[in-house]
Amino acid sequence: MTQFADKCRSCRLDYGQFNVGDGPAAFLTLIIGAVIVGLALWLDAAWRPPLWVHAILWLPLTAGSVVWGLRAAKAWLIDAEFRRKAVEAQAKDLRSE
Numbered sequence: 001m002t003q004f005a006d007k008c009r010s011c012r013l014d015y016g017q018f019n020v021g022d023g024p025a026a027f028l029t030l031i032i033g034a035v036i037v038g039l040a041l042w043l044d045a046a047w048r049p050p051l052w053v054h055a056i057l058w059l060p061l062t063a064g065s066v067v068w069g070l071r072a073a074k075a076w077l078i079d080a081e082f083r084r085k086a087v088e089a090q091a092k093d094l095r096s097e
Contacts, residue, residue, distance in 0.1 A: 018081050019088055024073035032065045 007014055040058050043049065080086075 013082075015078065017087075018078045020074050020077040020081070024077060025070060028069045028073050029066055032062065032069060036062050036065070 006016065036058055040054060043057075044054070
């Protein structure tokens with residue numbers, strides 16, 4: 001799991017106030033999986049490489065894409081929360097008055 005630092009090194013912004021959770025993980029994994037499978041099927045149909053070529057090519061590409069993609073997606077969500085000044089709902093906000 002990718003962890004962010006507690007504070008920004010340059011501006012000292014506290015990241016503890018943001019809660020992006022694992023929201024992007026499922027969607028990102030499904031999207032990357034669909035792209036990788038499509039590319040693997042295309043490569044296999046076009047050139048018919050041996051199975052070891054597929055393993056050497058697609059396994060590291062998939063792992064790297066998911067790890068990098070999760071970092072980018074979580075950073076994007078933190079940025080979106082910061083720009084919109086989003087906060088988590090409190091119990092008092094949920095009660096109807």
